[in-house]
Amino acid sequence: MSGGTRSVGEIMSHPAVTATANETITAASARMREQGVGSVVVVDGDRPVGILTERDLVRMGAAGATPTDLVATWMTPDPDSVAPDVDAMTAFASLAEHGYRHIPVVDHARLVGIVSMRDLMRIAQIQPAESLAHEVPRGLEGVVVAETGIGDVRGKEGFYHYRQYNAVELAETRSLEDVWHLLYDGELPTAPQRAAFATEIAPLRHIPAEVQSALPEIARVARQAPPLDLLRTTLSLIGAALGFRPSLDLPAAELHEQGMRVCAVVPTLLCALYRLQHDLEIIEPRPDLAYAANYLYMMSGDVPTAAHARGVEQYLISTIDHGFNASTFTARVITSTGADLVAAVVGAIGALSGPLHGGAPSRALDMLDAIGTVDKADAWLRDAVGRGDRLMGFGHRVYKTDDTRSVMLRSVAERLGGSKVELAKQVEQVAIDVLAELKPGRKLYTNVEFYAGVVMDTCGVPREMFTPTFASSRVIGWTAHVLEQAADNRLIRPSAQYVGPPPPRPVPPVS
Ligand SMILES: CC(C)(COP(=O)(O)OP(=O)(O)OC[C@H]1O[C@@H](n2cnc3c(N)ncnc32)[C@H](O)[C@@H]1OP(=O)(O)O)[C@@H](O)C(=O)NCCC(=O)NCCS
Numbered sequence: 001m002s003g004g005t006r007s008v009g010e011i012m013s014h015p016a017v018t019a020t021a022n023e024t025i026t027a028a029s030a031r032m033r034e035q036g037v038g039s040v041v042v043v044d045g046d047r048p049v050g051i052l053t054e055r056d057l058v059r060m061g062a063a064g065a066t067p068t069d070l071v072a073t074w075m076t077p078d079p080d081s082v083a084p085d086v087d088a089m090t091a092f093a094s095l096a097e098h099g100y101r102h103i104p105v106v107d108h109a110r111l112v113g114i115v116s117m118r119d120l121m122r123i124a125q126i127q128p129a130e131s132l133a134h135e136v137p138r139g140l141e142g143v144v145v146a147e148t149g150i151g152d153v154r155g156k157e158g159f160y161h162y163r164q165y166n167a168v169e170l171a172e173t174r175s176l177e178d179v180w181h182l183l184y185d186g187e188l189p190t191a192p193q194r195a196a197f198a199t200e201i202a203p204l205r206h207i208p209a210e211v212q213s214a215l216p217e218i219a220r221v222a223r224q225a226p227p228l229d230l231l232r233t234t235l236s237l238i239g240a241a242l243g244f245r246p247s248l249d250l251p252a253a254e255l256h257e258q259g260m261r262v263c264a265v266v267p268t269l270l271c272a273l274y275r276l277q278h279d280l281e282i283i284e285p286r287p288d289l290a291y292a293a294n295y296l297y298m299m300s301g302d303v304p305t306a307a308h309a310r311g312v313e314q315y316l317i318s319t320i321d322h323g324f325n326a327s328t329f330t331a332r333v334i335t336s337t338g339a340d341l342v343a344a345v346v347g348a349i350g351a352l353s354g355p356l357h358g359g360a361p362s363r364a365l366d367m368l369d370a371i372g373t374v375d376k377a378d379a380w381l382r383d384a385v386g387r388g389d390r391l392m393g394f395g396h397r398v399y400k401t402d403d404t405r406s407v408m409l410r411s412v413a414e415r416l417g418g419s420k421v422e423l424a425k426q427v428e429q430v431a432i433d434v435l436a437e438l439k440p441g442r443k444l445y446t447n448v449e450f451y452a453g454v455v456m457d458t459c460g461v462p463r464e465m466f467t468p469t470f471a472s473s474r475v476i477g478w479t480a481h482v483l484e485q486a487a488d489n490r491l492i493r494p495s496a497q498y499v500g501p502p503p504p505r506p507v508p509p510v511s
Pocket of ligand 1: 385389390391392393394395396397398435439442444447448449
């Protein structure tokens with residue numbers, strides 16, 4: 001161990017995030033989450049009287065605490081503290097010995113800051129002892145696990161971006177191919193680059209012949225399977241048929257080529273599987289149609305109107321990437337092992353297929369159908385929230401204000417017209433009012449899923465293809481992340497905290 005010459009006062013966080021003993025645990029834990037900290041110091045004026053940590057929150061959950069319980073009930077009273085002039089290594093030893101992760105820094109009975117195990121370890125440049133894991137919240141909320149130049153979500157400000165551009169502005173003004181070029185090559189294309197990109201993509205849209213001939217049998221065996229499950233399976237087959245090798249062994253240019261190939265073929269594969277499952281002939285891609293128009297054409301057999309193609313294209317652009325979501329993280333973890341590009345995409349599809357991630361714009365549409373007419377909306381929605389149900393298409397983990405994607409898609413839906421739009425707008429308003437009344441302070445607004453369903457339905461996409469359509473654009477984001485991870489790789493290999501019976505116990509003889 002080294003680095004024990006700095007004092008606690010130099011490395012502590014200050015001011016510490018605080019709470020009072022008579023506020024609710026809901027308010028205190030919300031503050032912890034907002035500020036991205038693992039504990040709050042409970043104070044009486046300047047004086048620390050307790051500490052409430054993430055561990056306490058887990059304990060409370062298990063013990064059946066209610067959100068209105070007061071901090072005083074669950075905090076650890078009179079916590080140990082450390083003075084600012086104490087040497088960092090001495091403080092480290094004390095934290096380690098007692099199993100603390102945070103310790104208030106107190107000067108003459110006055111709280112002046114807080115120091116965490118993580119702060120101390122960073123300074124001391126020591127490896128965590130096996131019993132002393134770095135503390136991160138369950139679900140890794142707010143934990144930075146990578147650097148990316150692809151894009152980010154600024155939830156509080158209500159916007160997200162692809163590279164240096166506002167993603168919604170891109171969806172309003174650019175083609176999907178332009179944005180794909182931006183993600184892959186770092187810049188929006190010039191006119192000649194755009195033409196070259198289209199020429200490059202056209203032949204890559206075709207399913208390799210040996211895989212295409214196997215599709216009818218696969219669709220027959222898994223006739224009822226969701227299209228996303230079949231995509232996962234058949235994409236694996238494509239990777240194997242094309243002889244994709246571990247990313248670790250490939251030059252960047254070859255990985256880039258593979259990424260282009262996978263992104264181009266996914267829409268074709270999805271439409272082929274959908275049609276086979278419905279006893280329809282596969283429709284070959286048309287090189288003269290742009291991405292979204294070609295997608296709708298391969299699905300239905302009809303060239304869509306320009307308005308429908310543009311509506312779907314705008315939805316697709318808006319869903320290409322969205323921060324370090326679960327499927328993107330999955331793709332990067334798999335790539336970090338050096339596995340091949342298709343392995344990463346198949347893993348990402350698996351993550352996306354889970355209801356907590358892939359979402360279900362179809363469920364928002366089901367809700368509209370169930371409500372039927374606006375006069376029934378208030379009672380229906382109150383009933384649902386009263387029962388503890390979630391209103392589909394409302395609320396978001398990151399956005400606590402309008403999800404800009406929903407604002408854009410609302411205007412796309414308005415432009416397209418159609419039978420569902422008016423009802424959707426009216427129900428949206430009633431839902432926001434009902435949520436504000438029955439879930440005050442939770443900041444629940446419309447999310448991307450609400451109008452996504454309306455737009456896709458209006459443009460003729462069947463409900464079972466909503467989430468697959470989402471996957472067909474997100475694959476561009478996943479593979480851009482694969483290229484980025486592979487270009488500057490380090491194996492992602494975190495740790496878990498062991499909470500089982502204490503080891504080691506003698507292994508009993510076989511009875
Ligand atoms: C997206 C979602 C999972 C984010 O949830 P989260 O950040 O984990 O929010 P929480 O689960 O902490 O919810 C906070 C509170 O708001 C309530 N809430 C959140 N979303 C709600 C919704 N759509 N309808 C009703 N209440 C909702 C929760 O019940 C909770 O209330 P409580 O404090 O009384 O327990 C959640 O809003 C949701 O389930 N929405 C509906 C499904 C959906 O549209 N998914 C697509 C997302 S793009």
